[in-house]
Amino acid sequence: MAVGVAGTAAQAEWQDPNDVLQKLLEAQPDSKYLHQSEMNIMMMPDNPALWLLDDGERLFYEERGPNNASLESCDFGKGEGVLDGAYVELPRYFEDTGKVMDFEMRLVHCMKEIQGFTDDDSAVSQRHGSGSDIMRLTTYIAHQSSGYAWNPPLDHPKEKAMRDAGEVLFFRRGGAMDFNCAACHGSSGKQIRASVLPEMRNSQEWTKAVSWPAHRAGQDNVRSQNHRIRGCVWQMRHAGILPDTPVNTALISYWNDAARGEPAILPDLKR
Amino acid sequence: MFNKKNLTAAVVVSASAALAGCDQFFQDASDREVDITQMSPEELAEHLVLETDSYRMDQEVQEGGTGRERMQQDEVQALCSLEGSPDSETAGQVVAAARASYERPDGGVELGDWRRGAELARSGYGYRVGHNNDDHGTREPGANCYACHQMDPAETTYGTIGPSLANYGRERGTDESVLNYVHEVVSNPHQYFPCTYMPRFGRNFLTEEQISHVMAYLLDPDSPVNQ
Numbered sequence: 001m002a003v004g005v006a007g008t009a010a011q012a013e014w015q016d017p018n019d020v021l022q023k024l025l026e027a028q029p030d031s032k033y034l035h036q037s038e039m040n041i042m043m044m045p046d047n048p049a050l051w052l053l054d055d056g057e058r059l060f061y062e063e064r065g066p067n068n069a070s071l072e073s074c075d076f077g078k079g080e081g082v083l084d085g086a087y088v089e090l091p092r093y094f095e096d097t098g099k100v101m102d103f104e105m106r107l108v109h110c111m112k113e114i115q116g117f118t119d120d121d122s123a124v125s126q127r128h129g130s131g132s133d134i135m136r137l138t139t140y141i142a143h144q145s146s147g148y149a150w151n152p153p154l155d156h157p158k159e160k161a162m163r164d165a166g167e168v169l170f171f172r173r174g175g176a177m178d179f180n181c182a183a184c185h186g187s188s189g190k191q192i193r194a195s196v197l198p199e200m201r202n203s204q205e206w207t208k209a210v211s212w213p214a215h216r217a218g219q220d221n222v223r224s225q226n227h228r229i230r231g232c233v234w235q236m237r238h239a240g241i242l243p244d245t246p247v248n249t250a251l252i253s254y255w256n257d258a259a260r261g262e263p264a265i266l267p268d269l270k271r
Numbered sequence: 272m273f274n275k276k277n278l279t280a281a282v283v284v285s286a287s288a289a290l291a292g293c294d295q296f297f298q299d300a301s302d303r304e305v306d307i308t309q310m311s312p313e314e315l316a317e318h319l320v321l322e323t324d325s326y327r328m329d330q331e332v333q334e335g336g337t338g339r340e341r342m343q344q345d346e347v348q349a350l351c352s353l354e355g356s357p358d359s360e361t362a363g364q365v366v367a368a369a370r371a372s373y374e375r376p377d378g379g380v381e382l383g384d385w386r387r388g389a390e391l392a393r394s395g396y397g398y399r400v401g402h403n404n405d406d407h408g409t410r411e412p413g414a415n416c417y418a419c420h421q422m423d424p425a426e427t428t429y430g431t432i433g434p435s436l437a438n439y440g441r442e443r444g445t446d447e448s449v450l451n452y453v454h455e456v457v458s459n460p461h462q463y464f465p466c467t468y469m470p471r472f473g474r475n476f477l478t479e480e481q482i483s484h485v486m487a488y489l490l491d492p493d494s495p496v497n498q
Contacts, residue, residue, distance in 0.1 A: 022480055030434070041417070042375060076321070110288060125301065152402075156305060157308035158308060160308075161307045161308050161310070161312070161315055162307070162315075164312035164315070165307075165312050165315035165316045165319055166316075168312045168315075168316035168352075169316050169319065170318070171352050171353060171354050172316060172320070173344065173347075173348035173349075173351050173352045174320075174339050174341060174342050174343075174344055174348055174350045175334070175472075176334060176398040176475070176476060177398070177470035177476070178347070178351070178470050178471060179468065180352065182354060182481055183432070184432070184469040186355075189431075190430070190431050190432050191429075191430045191431045191432070192418050192419065192430045192432065193417060193418055193428045193429065193430055195426045205350065207434075230401065230402065232415060234399050234401050234402070235399065236401065237341070237398045237399060237400075238326070238328060238341055238342060239326040239327055239330065239332070239337075239341045239342050239400065239401070240327040240330055240400050240401020240402060240403065241325060241326055241327075241340030242324065242325060244324060244329060245323060245324065245326075246319050246323045246325055246327035246328070247319050247320060247323065247325035248325065250315075250316070250319055253435070254371075266375070
């Protein structure tokens with residue numbers, strides 16, 4: 001494909017996640033972060049996250065829950081049941097709830113409102129692990145946006161407010177070790193132990209950094225953006241963060257905005 | 272769009288005052304909801320952290336107190352919530368705050384056991400809370416030096432966020448001024464490096480005994496760091 005990665009206008013065309021990655025690697029030959037794992041780059045066409053797609057698709061279209069309904073009437077922002085390009089345009093403001101919602105928050109909202117699941121049902125309470133409904137659905141839905149450029153809307157004042165608050169949160173020091181997100185993601189090519197870290201101001205490193213769901217080789221599980229936030233917050237020795245909460249949404253608003261214009265790798269494979 | 276943010280303590284104080292009683296916004300869409308579009312980004316960030324139940328605020332934490340205290344900023348944290356380096360005025364405030372809170376141990380600074388220090392330098396255990404809590408009753412918290420620093424030249428997995436400390440002691444010796452300086456840096460590095468990312472290990476994190484072991488690992492002529 002002739003479309004280059006660097007500096008192109010927002011793309012609205014599906015691309016295989018491995019093709020997206022290969023173009024990023026070519027565009028950033030000196031990025032230690034992007035090139036750190038030869039093994040993972042080699043494994044990308046056989047990314048174990050792809051194994052979740054069929055289950056995710058089945059879960060999406062199956063009539064499930066107390067209401068015996070599919071998720072086809074769920075609106076992820078581009079209309080009921082429209083999944084193409086929806087994942088990269090989140091978080092966004094939703095009229096029906098009056099608030100800015102990130103992907104997982106919106107998915108859970110639909111599973112509760114449309115299908116009738118409650119917090120007691122493992123379908124929504126289990127958020128992590130390749131075997132969870134949430135991660136299977138997340139992987140399937142996100143995959144429909146692979147290769148699309150991150151493009152979270154900022155037209156609504158609440159979208160702008162959450163994104164701007166997310167930027168402040170990214171730099172907000174706290175916890176037992178005084179860390180903020182920028183402690184690890186403020187400069188390029190730095191390492192924590194053996195891990196090379198992505199720099200938030202390098203949008204081509206950052207698009208890979210925020211491209212979850214991704215199979216984490218070291219954990220042998222597919223993980224979400226929210227799982228990454230929880231892990232970072234835990235390692236930073238902040239207080240434990242909770243799912244479906246606005247701090248998650250604001251941070252993801254900022255993350256996805258910082259990758260704006262760069263194509264998403266969905267799903268990705270990480271160390 | 273990406274301007275440097277300098278979140279001062281004054282902004283934090285005014286934000287909390289303006290937002291008192293506005294904690295229902297994200298729980299329901301009642302008339303009592305606050306309009307987040309009328310807040311500055313700094314005010315909204317404080318609101319999100321402290322007033323929206325986004326964290327396990329009531330969870331007990333290892334140093335005593337709760338998650339809420341973890342998320343309420345002290346002066347150094349508030350002054351250093353910025354991108355890049357602090358301006359000279361901010362840096363001066365940070366250094367002054369750091370010096371004011373520093374305490375030299377009774378009886379002066381002494382080196383402990385570098386072997387114990389080696390264990391502490393490699394351990395990233397301790398103080399993590401949330402879905403999974405570090406239990407200090409079964410395992411002591413570490414200093415996690417290798418996450419960011421090279422130390423023993425023979426150790427191959429080390430972080431690079433901080434400078435290399437290989438041969439640190441061989442180059443500096445162990446006289447009183449060196450011991451005092453290194454203790455000041457380990458205990459509260461903002462005295463010399465305002466808004467550094469290095470944690471304040473003397474602030475409810477490591478004991479003085481643990482700090483003495485880490486310092487021995489760094490400075491003792493027999494430590495592998497100095498071979």
